[in-house]
Amino acid sequence: MQTPKFFPLLSVVAAVVFIASSLEANAQTQWSLTWSDEFNGAANTAPDPNNWSYDSPTAGASNNELEIYCGQAGAGQTGDCANWLKNGYVDGAGNLVISAVLMPDGQWTSARIITHGHFTFTYGRAEARIKLPSAAGLWPAYWMLGDNIFSGTNWPNCGEEDMMENVPSLGPTVIQSSLNGPGYNGGSSIHSQYNFPAGQRIDTDYHVYGVIWGPDLVQYYVDDYTHPFASFTPANMPRRGTWAFDGHPFLMLLNLAVGGSWPGPPNASTPNPSNMIVDYVRVYQGVPVNPSGLTAQAITKSQINLSWTASVTPGVTYNVYQSTTNGFLPSASNQIGAGVAGTSFTANGLSARTVYYFRAVAVNASGSSQPSNQATATTPSH
Numbered sequence: 001m002q003t004p005k006f007f008p009l010l011s012v013v014a015a016v017v018f019i020a021s022s023l024e025a026n027a028q029t030q031w032s033l034t035w036s037d038e039f040n041g042a043a044n045t046a047p048d049p050n051n052w053s054y055d056s057p058t059a060g061a062s063n064n065e066l067e068i069y070c071g072q073a074g075a076g077q078t079g080d081c082a083n084w085l086k087n088g089y090v091d092g093a094g095n096l097v098i099s100a101v102l103m104p105d106g107q108w109t110s111a112r113i114i115t116h117g118h119f120t121f122t123y124g125r126a127e128a129r130i131k132l133p134s135a136a137g138l139w140p141a142y143w144m145l146g147d148n149i150f151s152g153t154n155w156p157n158c159g160e161e162d163m164m165e166n167v168p169s170l171g172p173t174v175i176q177s178s179l180n181g182p183g184y185n186g187g188s189s190i191h192s193q194y195n196f197p198a199g200q201r202i203d204t205d206y207h208v209y210g211v212i213w214g215p216d217l218v219q220y221y222v223d224d225y226t227h228p229f230a231s232f233t234p235a236n237m238p239r240r241g242t243w244a245f246d247g248h249p250f251l252m253l254l255n256l257a258v259g260g261s262w263p264g265p266p267n268a269s270t271p272n273p274s275n276m277i278v279d280y281v282r283v284y285q286g287v288p289v290n291p292s293g294l295t296a297q298a299i300t301k302s303q304i305n306l307s308w309t310a311s312v313t314p315g316v317t318y319n320v321y322q323s324t325t326n327g328f329l330p331s332a333s334n335q336i337g338a339g340v341a342g343t344s345f346t347a348n349g350l351s352a353r354t355v356y357y358f359r360a361v362a363v364n365a366s367g368s369s370q371p372s373n374q375a376t377a378t379t380p381s382h
Contacts, residue, residue: 029286029287029289029312029313030286030287030289031125031225031284031285031286031287032284032285032286032287032366032367033282033283033284034121034124034283034284034285034365034366035119035121035282035283036280036281036282036283037051037052037096037280037281038094038279038280039090039091039094039095039096039278039279039280040090040094041090041092042090042092043090043091043092043093044085044089044090044091044092045085045089045090046071046085046088046089046090047088047089047090047096047113050118051115051118051119052113052114052115052118053072053113053114053115053116053117053118054069054070054071054072054073054084054088054111054112054113054114055069055071055072055112055113055114055253055255056069056072056075057069057070057072057075057076057081059112059255060112060255060257060260063257063260063261063262064259064260064261065139065257065258065259065260066108066137066258066259066260066265066266067100067107067108067109067110067257067258067259068080068081068107068108068109068110069087069109069110069111069112069255070084070086070087070088070109070110070111071084071085071087071088071111071113080103080105080107080109081109084111086099086101086109086273087099087100087101087109087110087111088111088113091277094279094280095277095278095279096254096277096278097275097276097277097278098110098111098113098140098254098255098256098275098276098278099111099256099273099274099275099276100133100138100256100258100272100273100274100275101272101273102266102270102272102273108258108259108266110255110256110257110258111255111256112253112254112255112256112257113253113254113255114251114252114253115251115252115253116147116150116251119251119252119283120147120249120250120251121249121250121283121285122247122248122249122250122315123213123214123215123285123314123315123364124213124283124284124285124286124315125210125211125212125213125225125283125284125285125286126144126163126210126211126213126252126281126282126283126284127163127208127209127210127211127221127225127281127282128142128163128164128208128209128210128254128278128279128280128281128282129206129207129208129278129279129280130142130164130206130207130209130276130277130278130279131202131203131204131205131206131207131276131277131279132164132166132202132203132276133203133256133271133274133275133276134166134168134171134172134201134202134203135168135266135269135270135271135274136168136263136264136265136266136267136269136270137168137258137259137263137264137265137266137267137270138166138167138168138256138257138258138263138266138270138274139165139166139167139256139257139258139259139260139262139263140164140165140166140255140256140257140276141162141164141165141166141253141254141255141256141257142162142163142164142209142252142253142254142281143160143161143162143163143164143165143252143253144160144161144162144163144211144250144251144252144253145158145159145160145250145251145253146158146159146160146244146245146248146249146250147248147249147250147251148248148249155180155185156180156181156182156184156185156186156244157181157182157242157244158244159179159180159181159244159245159248159250160178160179160180160181160185161178161179161211161213161218161245161250162176162177162178162179162180162189162191163177163209163210163211163220164176164177164209165177165178166202167262167263167264168263168264169262169263169264170193172201172202172203172204173195173196173199173200173201173202174193174194174195174196175193175194175202175209175222176191176192176193176194177191177192177193177194177209177211177220177229177230178190178191178192179191179218179232179236179245181237181241181242181243181244181245182241182242182244183237183238183239183240183241183242184237184238184241188238190232190236190237190238191230192220192229192230194220194222194229194230196222206277206279207222207223208221208222208223209221209222210222210225212225212228212314213245213250213314214313214314214315215246215247215314215315216233216234216243216246217231217232217233217314218231218232218233218245219231219232252281252283254276254278254281256274256275256276258270258274285364285365285366286313286314286315286364286366287313287364287366287367287369288311288313288316288361288362288363288364288366288367288368288369289311289312289313289362289369290311290361290362290369290370290371290372291308291309291310291311291318291343291360291361291362291369291372292308292309292372292373293308293309293372293373294306294307294308294358294359294360294372294373294374294375295307295308295375296356296358296375296376296377297377298377298378298379298380299346300379300380301350301352301353301379301380301381301382302348302349302350302351302352302379303346303347303348303350303379304346304347304350304356304358304377304379305344305345305346305347306320306344306345306346306347306358306360306375307343307344307345308343308344308360308372309343310343311362311369313362313364313369315364316362316363316364316369317338317339317340317341317362317363317364318337318339318340318341318343318345318360318361318362318363319335319337319338319339319340319360319361319363319368320335320336320337320338320340320345320347320358320359320360321334321335321336321358321359321360321361321371322334322336322347322356322357322358323356323357323358324354324355324356324357325357326357326374326376327357327374328357328359328374329359329371330359330361330371339363345360350379351379352379352380352381352382353378353379353380353381354378354379355376355377355378356376356377356378356379357374357375357376358374358375358376358377359371359372359373359374359375360372
């Protein structure tokens with residue numbers, strides 16, 4: 001959630017190319033819900049403390065934001081934040097309300113909630129259904145940070161994925177989604193904008209804002225995950241930029257900022273309060289699609305090399321199975337490889353002059369794919 005500017009035309013073209021190459025893969029992936037908050041608590045209560053914490057009162061200082069973020073226990077819950085629940089609460093109708101409030105002394109207050117210490121994930125699909133405010137000085141956001149920011153990795157090296165941001169200069173029919181990392185952050189973030197069709201607006205209805213995240217891939221979508229509008233890979237990195245989105249968990253954040261370097265200040269037309277209403281936040285893992293194109297080639301009388309085409313589901317590893325029975329099914333008794341990261345494997349310790357059959361299965365946190373095709377090879381006598 002940093003101050004962005006337009007990226008070069010070359011980056012825009014690259015993003016379009018990668019959308020075309022990955023749409024089919026995302027459409028094939030079956031997704032399993034692994035975490036959610038539906039905000040079904042009692043009216044005027046805090047969001048589930050098993051899922052969320054309130055962030056620091058001065059968390060927006062680096063962006064020159066004007067608000068104080070209320071709600072963090074033991075951190076300024078007096079004065080303008082004495083009634084901190086006014087800024088971030090469940091409404092009793094299945095929604096989280098993040099409310100920017102102008103206090104009588106002229107100080108804006110708001111809330112920023114985070115899942116650090118409660119829930120993080122590495123790879124998958126995350127989305128939130130939100131109705132946003134649109135007015136002078138307002139900056140709502142749904143985004144993620146590398147959780148290693150809490151263990152000594154500074155921003156932007158931790159990586160930042162912004163699924164949705166809006167500021168007055170974009171208007172009520174456009175949102176922006178960005179990546180921030182080493183060499184591309186703040187005013188130089190890599191980003192793309194989504195224009196709502198047919199006059200749809202961010203402030204008159206709910207929309208789903210989401211990310212599909214896998215190794216070497218971040219895609220953003222609005223309302224339909226099978227049609228992402230932006231797709232980024234390490235090929236989109238600027239010179240000396242470093243991809244910061246692989247192999248470590250991220251936390252999620254929701255907040256409504258007031259003022260700052262990008263949105264500018266509020267004015268007399270800014271509603272008080274201004275509300276960002278969140279229907280739900282959900283995280284899915286892709287149930288793996290099976291690998292394909294398995295081949296087997298004997299290289300010695302006791303070794304056979306296997307290779308296959310990767311599953312289209314990101315973030316999987318592979319288990320490998322072997323039998324001397326044609327048409328076998330994978331089981332624990334015939335597994336010869338587990339957690340294989342690549343798309344090749346060597347079966348060792350085989351008998352000479354023997355016909356072997358093989359299958360591979362893709363695996364992730366949500367389960368296992370169907371087996372690949374069966375491949376066969378015969379070990380030679382010499």
